[in-house]
Amino acid sequence: MAISSLKFSPDGSLLASSAADKLVKLWDAYTGEIIKTFQGHSEGINDIAWSSDGEYLASASDDKNIILWSLEVNAAVKTLKGHTNFVFCVNYNPQSNLLVSGGYDETVRVWDVARGKSMKVLPAHSDPVTAVSFNHDGTLIVSCAMDGLIRIWDAESGQCLKTLVDDDNPICSHVKFSPNSRFVLAATQDSTLRLWNYQNSRCVKTYTGHTNRTYCLPACFSTTNGQFVVSGSEDAKVYIWDLQSRELLQVLEGHRDVILALATHPTRNIIASASMEKDLTIRLWLDESSIPT
Amino acid sequence: MNASLLNPFTITHPTAVQTSLVSGASFARFDPSGKYVAAGRSDGSAAIWDLDTRAAIRWLEGHVKSVTSVDWSRNSRYVMTSSKDWNIIIWDLASPTDPPQRHATIRFDAPVVSASFHPRNSRIILALLGTGEAYIVDLRKDYRGRVELCEVPEEGDDDAQASRSRSLMTTARFDPSGKHVFIGTSSGSVLVFNTRTKTMVARHKISGTGVMKGFDFAKNGRRLVTNSSDRTIRQFNLPVYLPPNAEREYIEQELEPTHRFNDPINKTAWHAMSFSPDGEWLAGGAADPATHKIYIWDISNDGQFASALDGGREPLIDVHWHPLKSSIVSTTNQGNILIWHCPTPERWGAFAGGFEEVDENVVYEEREDEFDIVSGAWCLYESELALRKKRQEDEKVDIIGGILEDRDLGQAVHAHNGHNGLIGNCESDEDLEWADEEPDNDKKGWRMKIIMVDGDDGF
Numbered sequence: 001m002a003i004s005s006l007k008f009s010p011d012g013s014l015l016a017s018s019a020a021d022k023l024v025k026l027w028d029a030y031t032g033e034i035i036k037t038f039q040g041h042s043e044g045i046n047d048i049a050w051s052s053d054g055e056y057l058a059s060a061s062d063d064k065n066i067i068l069w070s071l072e073v074n075a076a077v078k079t080l081k082g083h084t085n086f087v088f089c090v091n092y093n094p095q096s097n098l099l100v101s102g103g104y105d106e107t108v109r110v111w112d113v114a115r116g117k118s119m120k121v122l123p124a125h126s127d128p129v130t131a132v133s134f135n136h137d138g139t140l141i142v143s144c145a146m147d148g149l150i151r152i153w154d155a156e157s158g159q160c161l162k163t164l165v166d167d168d169n170p171i172c173s174h175v176k177f178s179p180n181s182r183f184v185l186a187a188t189q190d191s192t193l194r195l196w197n198y199q200n201s202r203c204v205k206t207y208t209g210h211t212n213r214t215y216c217l218p219a220c221f222s223t224t225n226g227q228f229v230v231s232g233s234e235d236a237k238v239y240i241w242d243l244q245s246r247e248l249l250q251v252l253e254g255h256r257d258v259i260l261a262l263a264t265h266p267t268r269n270i271i272a273s274a275s276m277e278k279d280l281t282i283r284l285w286l287d288e289s290s291i292p293t
Numbered sequence: 294m295n296a297s298l299l300n301p302f303t304i305t306h307p308t309a310v311q312t313s314l315v316s317g318a319s320f321a322r323f324d325p326s327g328k329y330v331a332a333g334r335s336d337g338s339a340a341i342w343d344l345d346t347r348a349a350i351r352w353l354e355g356h357v358k359s360v361t362s363v364d365w366s367r368n369s370r371y372v373m374t375s376s377k378d379w380n381i382i383i384w385d386l387a388s389p390t391d392p393p394q395r396h397a398t399i400r401f402d403a404p405v406v407s408a409s410f411h412p413r414n415s416r417i418i419l420a421l422l423g424t425g426e427a428y429i430v431d432l433r434k435d436y437r438g439r440v441e442l443c444e445v446p447e448e449g450d451d452d453a454q455a456s457r458s459r460s461l462m463t464t465a466r467f468d469p470s471g472k473h474v475f476i477g478t479s480s481g482s483v484l485v486f487n488t489r490t491k492t493m494v495a496r497h498k499i500s501g502t503g504v505m506k507g508f509d510f511a512k513n514g515r516r517l518v519t520n521s522s523d524r525t526i527r528q529f530n531l532p533v534y535l536p537p538n539a540e541r542e543y544i545e546q547e548l549e550p551t552h553r554f555n556d557p558i559n560k561t562a563w564h565a566m567s568f569s570p571d572g573e574w575l576a577g578g579a580a581d582p583a584t585h586k587i588y589i590w591d592i593s594n595d596g597q598f599a600s601a602l603d604g605g606r607e608p609l610i611d612v613h614w615h616p617l618k619s620s621i622v623s624t625t626n627q628g629n630i631l632i633w634h635c636p637t638p639e640r641w642g643a644f645a646g647g648f649e650e651v652d653e654n655v656v657y658e659e660r661e662d663e664f665d666i667v668s669g670a671w672c673l674y675e676s677e678l679a680l681r682k683k684r685q686e687d688e689k690v691d692i693i694g695g696i697l698e699d700r701d702l703g704q705a706v707h708a709h710n711g712h713n714g715l716i717g718n719c720e721s722d723e724d725l726e727w728a729d730e731e732p733d734n735d736k737k738g739w740r741m742k743i744i745m746v747d748g749d750d751g752f
Binding site: 093 | 639685690693
């Protein structure tokens with residue numbers, strides 16, 4: 001019953017988690033108390049995403065559906081059907097009127113949130129899609145898959161703008177835009193994280209030291225107190241690198257199994273991590289010196 | 294953001310219809326961010342369409358007679374609709390319900406032909422009535438009231454004043470800075486009023502025109518196009534207007550157009566016209582009763598006719614150019630809204646990594662030592678490669694900066710253009726300060742709530 005995904009709400013007060021036990025749970029981000037559990041999926045959940053106003057949660061599941069949960073009415077408000085296989089990843093655009101999702105049916109779908117209908121189906125990859133997200137202004141979509149390719153799409157027309165591929169094409173497990181959308185951070189299953197400048201298709205930074213050979217581990221930027229790259233690892237530790245120097249700065253030990261889910265708080269120096277069967281805990285890592293008294 | 298990836302050449306003018314929204318609309322306007330279209334309908338309601346999802350997201354129902362114009366406040370929070378039922382309604386789109394809450398209703402004693410917000414403060418409104426009168430309505434507490442803008446009668450005409458009927462005001466617009474109100478009259482003159490003092494600062498007679506039907510400004514406010522009943526669109530460079538003085542002096546000047554635009558073959562009239570955001574292109578919606586035609590002229594190329602866009606058999610009613618990019622919205626008399634865009638052909642080379650499309654063959658000149666194996670061990674060469682890579686990777690990357698520039702790009706473009714046109718006179722800022730007093734609640738960064746809809750919503 002592994003925990004598959006962790007996301008902080010946009011205002012940082014809540015932490016949402018999803019797991020293979022088909023439930024979405026909401027926790028208080030500062031005290032760790034559980035606040036709510038959402039039930040509704042018939043299979044395990046792979047990914048969750050917050051809308052920008054923190055009012056809705058979208059969850060992607062192995063039952064091929066995406067369910068939109070409203071925090072206001074504490075219930076599911078929409079079920080998005082359309083994928084023909086497990087839905088693996090989901091994300092809102094900054095305006096939160098569109099949702100992008102990718103799955104084992106090798107497609108990326110863009111959904112109209114208000115009406116719950118699929119607007120576009122992009123024939124994105126030739127292997128299961130492992131991560132999708134929008135850039136900061138909602139004009140681009142980045143997707144990566146087990147075929148090792150990272151593709152950047154124009155959100156409005158659905159055209160492919162760029163493909164980034166490294167020499168070996170290892171399975172790409174996670175990708176996201178940098179906060180200013182000039183770079184993409186890609187995690188691949190050759191135990192490497194790469195920062196790509198997609199305008200000229202050059203890899204500008206590489207981060208190594210962790211282990212990533214089997215699972216889709218997320219990686220995040222941490223920008224609340226300096227610029228860092230944070231990633232989970234299959235050796236049960238959380239790795240933190242300095243963004244510019246690529247030096248491994250800190251290793252957080254405490255979990256006892258592969259770290260499958262990671263999130264960085266939007267405003268404070270808090271990292272949340274969660275793990276697999278042998279250790280079903282969500283741990284919050286704080287920087288004691290920076291907590292306001 | 295993705296313009297650089299899509300098309301390296303400057304975006305010009307739209308060429309094809311991207312999508313058609315079935316709406317029942319007569320008038321349509323983009324909002325200043327370009328994400329929504331407000332459509333006014335002949336049954337008195339208005340709809341807000343979201344261009345990302347191509348669906349109507351808000352219904353503004355309140356008027357009992359057809360809507361005559363729609364306007365957006367500068368951060369798209371307020372929408373104003375004017376109607377033949379003698380009312381103007383201001384709607385607050387930040388309200389979480391559909392239909393959104395009415396922010397204010399202003400009543401007049403005649404059908405309202407058009408209404409627009411002051412560009413800096415949506416609590417100052419310009420309204421034009423069907424009786425030919427124009428009013429500036431101020432909703433701010435300290436300045437509350439409505440003032441009619443009256444044309445100063447021509448000198449030497451005092452005796453004849455009573456017998457000569459005052460010419461009616463037929464079109465009224467704020468200029469992009471909001472400092473002046475431009476009014477077109479039925480006798481073919483353009484009157485310029487100062488917004489703060491409500492006094493006339495200029496009268497321009499334009500020779501040869503009949504009734505003035507419409508205006509549009511280039512974003513910097515230095516150029517004006519007028520549409521008149523002689524079926525010609527004229528472009529003028531506006532003179533600099535001095536701030537109003539105590540004697541209420543005004544300029545009496547005849548303006549000569551820099552360009553004239555018309556349809557030389559059929560001499561069709563024009564319903565509406567709109568500048569492109571950079572002022573380089575002018576789109577004119579033709580009042581052709583048989584087809585939907587938009588003429589595009591290239592201002593930067595001496596006003597040459599560039600292209601006529603054909604939108605099918607339903608005649609056009611209204612045209613508006615997107616505030617930021619190369620896109621146009623036009624309405625047909627059947628109520629359909631057409632969104633025009635510049636279609637970019639799909640670049641299939643983008644699906645393969647490492648491919649770059651070139652227009653001509655590039656001859657590759659290899660360096661003398663390009664393929665040399667470094668003498669000594671192979672591992673020396675490898676370590677040199679690794680060192681080179683490491684040095685490259687040591688370069689700093691910026692993952693945070695540059696966002697504000699993108700988001701404020703639209704604002705920055707407007708501000709830049711606006712400041713180019715403003716006189717560097719400290720007195721002119723008095724008008725801007727007056728407008729900025731008691732600001733409205735239209736702040737950037739407000740969010741439109743996504744309202745879930747069941748099933749497929751028609752209109």
